[in-house]
Amino acid sequence: MSFTRQLSEMSASELNDAIDDTNFPQAHILSRGRNNSVCSTSSTSGTSSLAAANDDVANGSAATGQSTVQATATGTTAAGGDEVAPSGPVRPRLILKSNSSIVENDGHENCTFHHDLELDHKPPTREALLPDMARSYRLLLGGLGENPDRQGLIKTPERAAKAMLYFTKGYDQNLEDVLNGAVFDEDHDEMVVVKDIEMFSMCEHHLVPFYGKVSIGYLPCNKILGLSKLARIVEIFSRRLQVQERLTKQIAVAVTQAVQPAGVAVVVEGVHMCMVMRGVQKINSKTVTSTMLGVFRDDPKTREEFLNLVNSK
Ligand SMILES: Nc1nc2c(ncn2[C@@H]2O[C@H](COP(=O)(O)OP(=O)(O)OP(=O)(O)O)[C@@H](O)[C@H]2O)c(=O)[nH]1
Numbered sequence: 001m002s003f004t005r006q007l008s009e010m011s012a013s014e015l016n017d018a019i020d021d022t023n024f025p026q027a028h029i030l031s032r033g034r035n036n037s038v039c040s041t042s043s044t045s046g047t048s049s050l051a052a053a054n055d056d057v058a059n060g061s062a063a064t065g066q067s068t069v070q071a072t073a074t075g076t077t078a079a080g081g082d083e084v085a086p087s088g089p090v091r092p093r094l095i096l097k098s099n100s101s102i103v104e105n106d107g108h109e110n111c112t113f114h115h116d117l118e119l120d121h122k123p124p125t126r127e128a129l130l131p132d133m134a135r136s137y138r139l140l141l142g143g144l145g146e147n148p149d150r151q152g153l154i155k156t157p158e159r160a161a162k163a164m165l166y167f168t169k170g171y172d173q174n175l176e177d178v179l180n181g182a183v184f185d186e187d188h189d190e191m192v193v194v195k196d197i198e199m200f201s202m203c204e205h206h207l208v209p210f211y212g213k214v215s216i217g218y219l220p221c222n223k224i225l226g227l228s229k230l231a232r233i234v235e236i237f238s239r240r241l242q243v244q245e246r247l248t249k250q251i252a253v254a255v256t257q258a259v260q261p262a263g264v265a266v267v268v269e270g271v272h273m274c275m276v277m278r279g280v281q282k283i284n285s286k287t288v289t290s291t292m293l294g295v296f297r298d299d300p301k302t303r304e305e306f307l308n309l310v311n312s313k
């Protein structure tokens, strides 16, 4: 079972619990400390990599089905492995600890879609859902009073089913596959920001699109992520039935999972077609959601620097 499945299953409030700032040791809150801050390189049990975190799950070393975020602050490790006193303040590293029970291997361990939705039937792939989906769209056309057999509509049920499959293709993806090993050791502790990543998602309440842009920042702790992977993480979670709040948090938690940085910031700006084309019909309204973890949450200067970068043209 992948950690990504747990993230995508979590409701917004469960994600809130997972990233509750009570999991961060307040005593270690830092100002930016750019020049003399030291990231932990020691390998205490709390500083597991993505693979190690997943191993924890595979080994069943934890059992509650909840994921928590922890920050650890440890000294640097010399080449020989001995702990040495850090020369400056230690920036706490954000660690996600995966606490999940194991599900039995039923042959569908790679089928994120099945796991996400707890389907009764277990299609080998999501494409196997196409005939049922097409039949549903055909019924829908009939329900609208249309003639599904008229020339223009004959292939519409199948086209619509394929389109919906595409809009929700994130169910087929998981973090580990998408990262594809593109996590690099790098002695870099400056802020990394990728902003204005286009996002298209589907409102889970009305099954109509919401779209907008996502900006992600993180403060590395000796590990950096291939830049395109931030945009790919956005795709994993936006290409599902979503609410914007959960999407925002899932992205932040996934970046934490990937590189255990000192902090992660995510801002999502979305236009919800359910508020534009129907309902209150507010065509100019935008919804802005943010998740700030670690130093972005605790240090106003770091947060401000991120927001300035995001808001600059
Ligand atoms: N918090 C949140 N709400 C959303 C999102 N997408 C859609 N919604 C809201 O989901 C709510 C559903 O409310 P309901 O009263 O059950 O449905 P409704 O009658 O269609 O609501 P109206 O849109 O007000 O007409 C609406 O307020 C939507 O605006 C989202 O991403 N986050």
Ligand SMILES: [Zn+2]
Residues within 6 Å of the ligand: 203, 204, 205, 206, 207, 208, 272, 273, 274, 275
């Ligand atoms: Zn909606």
